Amino acid sequence: MSPVEHEQALGARPSGEATETAAAEHVRDLFNSIAPSYDLLNHLLSMGLDRRWWLRAARSFRDVLSNPKSRVLDLCCGTGDMTAALLTQRPASGEPVTGLDFSAEMLSRARTKYASANVHWVEGDAMHLPYPDNSFDLVTSAFGFRNLTNYAEGLAEIHRVLRPGGRIGILECNQPDGLSGAGYNLYFKHVLPIVGGMISGDRAAYRYLPASVARFPRPPQMLALMASAGFVDSAWDGYLLRAAGLYRGTKR
């Protein structure tokens, strides 16, 4: 499936189960293929801001993370940097944090990079989590949620595994409006595919990434989806001229 077909598959919602499955497989193949150069490109293309954003997001949940018994799940953990950022706010004696991703190649890099970290790495699908209802106090995801094939169902699944009073934190890119939006478009649609393509050898993958940001809901729509899924006290904190931001909410 080409990136364009993928976008069509994702965009044509509500879509059939077969289409969503094909789109999810395409996303998994894409991350398996770019895994070897993912970290380098991530740091380069975000100009090192990714590290600050993971830490800033993790600090927003210090109250939950500082409780050593809290149960924490980082979805779409990729090569594990957000998961590791969560550990910076957690006592060394804390229960392990779980990092889950469906790309075996991304996950294998997380396992190697953070071999001694207090993390359970799990290969699994964020749309069908292998946990009973009410399992976690905090579920996070950094730059992964927008890749899901169905946002409402993804939020419902997170809501299901959170205990009442549990918290959600989704760090995602955002397409800003106005002048900063024009600069963002120039960078994301033109510079990123060229540099990403040159280094990873997969230009199509780096065309998919800006397309996935373009189709992701803007903050008001995403907050409405969170409310429909049953989250309360939801808010969005914009980072760097609203080019990214953290969605927070609580399961009632």
Ligand SMILES: C[S@@+](CC[C@H](N)C(=O)[O-])C[C@H]1O[C@@H](n2cnc3c(N)ncnc32)[C@H](O)[C@@H]1O
């Ligand atoms: C852009 S990477 C983000 C990785 C990491 N969280 C970070 O901040 O660098 C997106 C990740 O989401 C994962 N992903 C996408 N859809 C998924 C799904 N349905 N279930 C599990 N992982 C998924 C991909 O495999 C990929 O590793």
